């Protein structure tokens with residue numbers, strides 16, 4: 333990678349460390365914006381259509397006209413960042429806020445001009461040994477708002493919950509709303525019982541993860557048994573296997589939840605899916 337990593341901000345390309353934003357940007361003042369995190373495999377953009385679809389949906393739901401994306405060629409910008417920064421396996425972060433106001437005001441002006449930031453981020457996925465060992469998770473009340481399907485940059489609740497997990501030596505917090513699983517603080521959650529892979533159905537209570545979609549595609553490709561359904565706390569703790577999915581780590585087996593050991597190491601279905609995901613990425617993003 334070149335020494336000075338270049339980022340895109342509102343039509344300009346500049347070095348990451350030198351790129352700055354106004355203190356009146358609503359993204360900074362109110363968390364008034366949405367984002368995407370997209371994996372780059374072998375210089376190619378992963379599931380780009382699905383990511384752009386979700387971005388459009390997030391924009392629409394916070395009343396920013398998605399037509400904004402017609403004037404900005406996101407794919408071209410990402411490819412330019414990949415070329416210029418020499419990204420092979422990396423992540424692209426897209427952040428669109430409602431833009432800069434004249435003064436701090438909850439009410440936004442009609443003629444807002446969104447801020448568009450696109451930059452690379454280097455998250456290092458877990459290696460195979462970590463995946464085989466599995467990770468610990470804690471249970472937490474899902475006290476977030478009821479629009480968790482929007483990929484909003486207002487992530488305070490997620491940040492507090494993820495840090496609580498981290499303080500307890502856990503990778504993730506599995507969230508329960510009214511006693512039923514929604515998702516993780518930064519991932520979607522699946523469980524396996526008697527050979528059937530289960531995950532909560534999509535709703536306003538969880539993010540429609542692109543990795544979740546990818547795994548559902550793989551589940552169907554490999555004819556595995558699958559169900560989208562309500563999952564109670566009791567069913568979750570009684571699972572044979574649990575795993576989390578996110579763009580940074582497609583399959584992370586969870587072997588312990590609070591003090592309950594789910595399995596001694598990653599279960600066979602979780603490991604199969606992990607391998608299917610690796611193979612798909614290797615073959616499709618050559």
Ligand code: PDD
Nearest residue numbers: 517518519520539541542543544578579
């Ligand atoms: N987060 N649910 C939540 C609350 C998340 O924050 C994420 C991902 C997911 C999984 O979505 P996807 O498969 O599209 O990555 C589910 C990203 C990685 C982040 O905030 O950095």
